[in-house]
Amino acid sequence: MLDNPLAAIAICPMSMTQYAQLDQSDKLLAYCQQLELNLPTPPNLTDCAAIRHYLQATNHAIDKHLRHRGTAATEQIGTLINIRTLVIDEVLSALFAYHLPDNFALFAIGGYGRCELLPASDIDILLIGENIHATQANIEQFVASLWDIGITPAFSVQDKTALDTAVSDQTIATAWLDARLVAGNVSFINLPFNTVKKNWSIQAFYTAKINEAKQRYLSHNATEYNLEPHIKNAPGGLRDLHILHWLSRFYFGQDSSDAVANFISQDERQEIIAAQEFLWCVRHHLHTLANRNEDRLLFDYQKSLAERFGYYQPNEQATHHDITAALEVMMRQYYHHAMRVTTLSEMLCAYFAENYLTDTSLALCSGERTVIDDNFCLISTKDTDGKLVTKIHANHADTFSNNPANLLKIFLIMGQQGINKITAATLRAINQASLLIDDDFRNQSQHRQLFLANLQQSNYLFHRLRLMKRFGVLGNYLPAFGQVMGLMQYDLFHRYTVDAHTLFLVRILHRFETDSTGKYGLASEIYQKIARKDILIIAAIFHDIAKGRGGDHAKLGAVDAYQFCLDHGMSESDSQLVRWLVLEHLTMSLTAQKQDISDPDVITRFAEFSESIARLNHLYVLTVADMNATNSQLWNSWRATLLKQLYTSVHRVHSLGVHTVDKDKVIALRKTAANDLLIQQHHTQEQITALWSGFGEEYFLKQKVSDIVWQTTQILANKHKLTLGEPIIMLRRHDEVSLRGIQLLVCTPDQDNLFATTVCVLDKMGLSVLDATIISASIDDTAMALDCYVLIDRHGANCDTDLLSYSHRHHELVDKLRTSLHHQHLCTPPKTFKTTSPLRHFNLPTQVHFTKATTLAQQGRHQMQLITKDRPSLLAKIGAVFSELSVQVHGARITTLGERAEDMFYLSNQHGELLSDDKLIQIKEKLINILDN
Incomplete structure (x- = not known):
């Protein structure tokens, strides 16, 4: 292609002066002939309407050519940009000649000056002249003609004598560096550039x-x-x-x-x-x-x-x-x-x-040097802010080519010396020499020891790995890592490419070491007590390394990780631990978010799975870091609480034995603890015993002690409402959920479709459900529903509308729930979804899977896993399907992962029994039909 004469970094040898001397029409014709591009015939360049059409047709022709070329368009984009620039030059030259005298000069500046015009780029132009006031009317006519032809100019008029004042602004100075004469007084050709040079130093x-x-x-x-x-x-x-x-x-x-x-x-x-x-x-x-x-x-x-x-x-x-x-x-x-x-x-x-800077405080040659060995030294200089900066520097140009081991040794020295920067000349040498890392390099024992030592040295590990990645060392030493560099997943959950996420995970692990804010809490405490932190680092590097290959990335990555550990001289037991961490790196988060972790059976199974406190510690720390590194915006105290609760419960089993999660023992302990607290609040033993006599085992298996106390207190204080057929509806701040979490208690005479009605009201009030516990109980020999929800107030960011702070909204919710429970037909979900951006750009076919529930609290029921695209009113529409098909809901765990909703429901028929096969088919077909159409 013909080079863009003023492209960035002096891409081609043609000078500005040479370019200005070329005939524009001939240049344009040559470009078009080279690409076989047919442009419209130039119109009379004083006819503004014709020029507007000409410019539009030119853009259309260029766009058509680029679309036809597809990915190969990069080979011709520079020439096409030149064509667009020349067309604009031709038009502006003609308008300049028509409106302005020869003692003025018209310059293209900024992107236009660099010949970097895209279809809607700003047309930055500078007009320099003498006695500007005398030609004000001409200038105004010129500018008006630009608007008439469809150009919105970024236009500046400068008197030749006042350029020094204007260029004091660095934005203007930068634009004038690219000033290119389009028309007018040739003697002005270097004036903008020279003015910048006169008024600015390079420093x-x-x-x-x-x-x-x-x-x-x-x-x-x-x-x-x-x-x-x-x-x-x-x-x-x-x-x-x-x-x-x-x-x-x-x-x-x-x-x-x-x-x-x-x-x-x-x-x-x-x-x-x-x-x-x-x-x-x-x-x-x-x-x-x-x-x-x-x-x-x-x-x-x-x-x-x-x-x-x-x-x-x-x-x-x-x-x-x-x-x-x-x-x-x-x-x-x-x-x-x-x-x-x-x-x-x-x-x-x-x-x-x-x-190149002449200021000696910034020049490398002026820095204070500390020799490390024959290959490397440390150089200390001051940066542009006057701060002392120390960098490591290769003493010789052939430091890496003569001894490729130095490609790894330099990063190890950085960790040992507490240095996180490398001189630019050394970085350039590393980048060029990184191609020396091949199979022979990777198989040498010395190099394996150096690489492993790098991972075991925690100082600035994230910074060192990032430099190793950017300058070719990491991707060449670990080819599998090179394959995931730049690999992204097209969803809203994974915010970073695989390589960026992996290194961010390493950074978060490092933050656990010095977590002074307490942000990571228990994870930091555990990490600081783990002796072999390199095991976690290796697991972090390999946990997603097999993404993009097809198949289960955890299984494939576990194979790679295990082989890496053995190849690098690690023991069998350490290698097996790394393999297990990579294989199971998702298991703990999935268990915490999708299973009932208050159920003793879930805890027992996870304890058997994790085998020991050591494995549990490593997996918990890796899981917390992974979830934060995936998408910090989706990490909140609700997820943190679930994960911590799972860890604490399983840790207790490992410490005290499986008997600690015996169903009867769990129920007895929870009753005793709650009873003692209620007595302290001046409730009588007779009141407590009478109320609890109608609560089955399921209630005490599902509820925590603090929830039992709160719910019992509210029911005892408001039992008179139940005798009148009125519901008890109570709200409180949920101290384990960020983002203004709320806990809602609904105790009401049992009725069909209670879940559907409740979630419909909540949705219309701008409340999102995180968790729902649906329990049947008996109070004074009357069948009651005892339902508890954990909510997020979508409007809660504004304290004026926060549900618990703003009494009007609080009372409005209670009134709407009370009314809807009496008249269920008054609350129906919207007929269509209002999908907001950016959710509307993602398509996710709905998946529905049924299994028989295995947890103690949900035995005899079906567990339904629903995966679909998240959107407003989703839970309300799901509840309406359950209502229509006479399905009872006994619990729900709502998980949102970016644009994905991965929700779990526990279902039965109206008699509390397993659903029939026909009913399961009906539910699945109905949900898919409503959610995907």
Whole structure:
């Protein structure tokens, strides 16, 4: 292709002066002939309506060509951008000649100056002249004509004598670095660039751009791996390439290709070009799809973008799996380029500071050196904020090529010395030498010992592993890890790519060591007492390493982990523990969230599964870290409480024996503890015994002591309501749930469809159910329903509408529940779902599975697992199905994982017996029909 003459990082050798001297029409014709692109015939360039149509037709022709090329469009995007730029140049030149005198000069600046125009890019232009006030009317006519032809200009007018004042703003200075003469006074051609150079030092400009980048990174969570990344401003976006372009342009000048070659190697240049071309294509398609300047890769556009790139063809045969796979391939390509852009940008900016800034406090040569050995030293310098920074540095250019073991040794020294930074020149050498890591390298005992020693050294382990990943060491040493780099799962639960999640998990494990805030509580206490933390680190690295291969990633990863441990000289028992942790890394979270962990039978089985306190400790710590590293927004105290409750109960079994979860013993202990507390609250023994005589074993197996006390107190205080046929409805703050958790008690004369009615009211009040316990009891010889719900108030972020703080909403809920329990027909769920963004972009076919419940509290009932897409009113519609089919609900555990709802229900017929096979088929068909249509 013909190179973009002003592309980032001086991609091609043509200078700005040479480019300005070319005939625009000839250049445009050559580009079009090369691509066999048929553009419309240029109109009379004073006819604004015709020009508007011409520009639209040009964009349409370019878009059609790109769509036809699919993924191969990256090979031609630079030329197509040149074509668009030349068309705009041609139009603006004609309008300039028509409206403005020759003693003015029109410059393209910013992205337009770099010849980086996408369909809806800003047209940044600078007009420089003398005696501006005398030509004000001409300027206004020129600007009006731009609006008339459909261009929204970012327009600046500067008097030649006032340029120094304007350029003091770093944003303006940056834009003027890319100033390119489009029309007018040729003697002004270098004026904007020279003005920047006159008013800014390289140190000041460098500091301004680096600080700007830091703020930009923070606003995008400092990661390349956002689910909806901003392709221009996020880490790894086009702005990171622009910084390199601006630094090289400022330092080396406008005609700087030879000089820049010393700054950026040929291999790095090729990587930059590849990333830039891919990001340009993404940006083109985003602008076209949104019909505006849109640089966010939102879910709204991702599917259409994958289609435009040709990752899949939309047709009736394209399944949900096909589309999801295509999206994951496309996003993996994006994340791959973004990671490399971030890596190269950070490294080259550091290299620039170390080698080209004249301020000796920033120059590498001025740093204080501490020799470690023949290969490495430590260099201490001050950063742009004046803070002392120490980096490790390779003493010789061939440190790694002569002795590849140094590729691992340098990271071990960093841990031993407490250093988390490497000089840019050394990083560049590591990146180039990482290809030396092959099978022979991996099989050498010395290298295996060094790699294992790195994992056993906890100092800055996350930072060291991240550097090893970014600069080729980790992916080459562990090829399986290299295969999951950039691999994402197209859902809302997994917020990061597999590699980013894995390293984040390691970081959280490290935080357990110094958890001063108490955020992780018990997990931190346990982690700090574990002697062999490397076992957890290895399990963390391998727990998801087999994703994307097909099959059960836990089983496949366990095989890899076990072999790794044996190959690296670990004992059989340690290797088996790592294998078990990888194999079962999901088991504890699934048990806590989906099973009734108050049931003694569940606890006994989990104790048998975990075998020992040591295994339980390792699994608990890994599980807490994994859940936080998957999606910290979905980690709340409700999930933390469930996990802690499971751990504590199982730990008690391991410590005291299986007899501690004997059903009769559990019931007796809970009754005794609750009874003592109730007596202290001045309830009589006769009252307590009389009430509890109608509560079966199921009640005391399902409820915790604190809940038994609260519920008993409320019922005893409000029994008069029951004699009148009125329900007891009580609410309190649930101290184990974050996000303003609420506990709801409904005690009412037993009736059909109670669950469906209740959840319908809760949904309409903006309350989400986390847990439901549905129990039948007898109070004064009358059949009663004793139901308890754990809720989240979706409106609770506003203290003015918080359910427990705002008495109006509190009373409204109680009134609506009371009315609906008397008149069930008054509360029906909505006929259709109102799916909100971004949920609407995900399709998840509903799955319904039935098994016979095995827990003590639910024996003789069916357990139904429902997996479907989460959405508002979901539980209300499910409850309506149960009501319609006369199904009794005895309990529910509601789990939301991103866009997925994975809920568990315990069901029976109206007589409390197992459901018939025909009824199970009816339930499944009805749910799938309602939830998927």
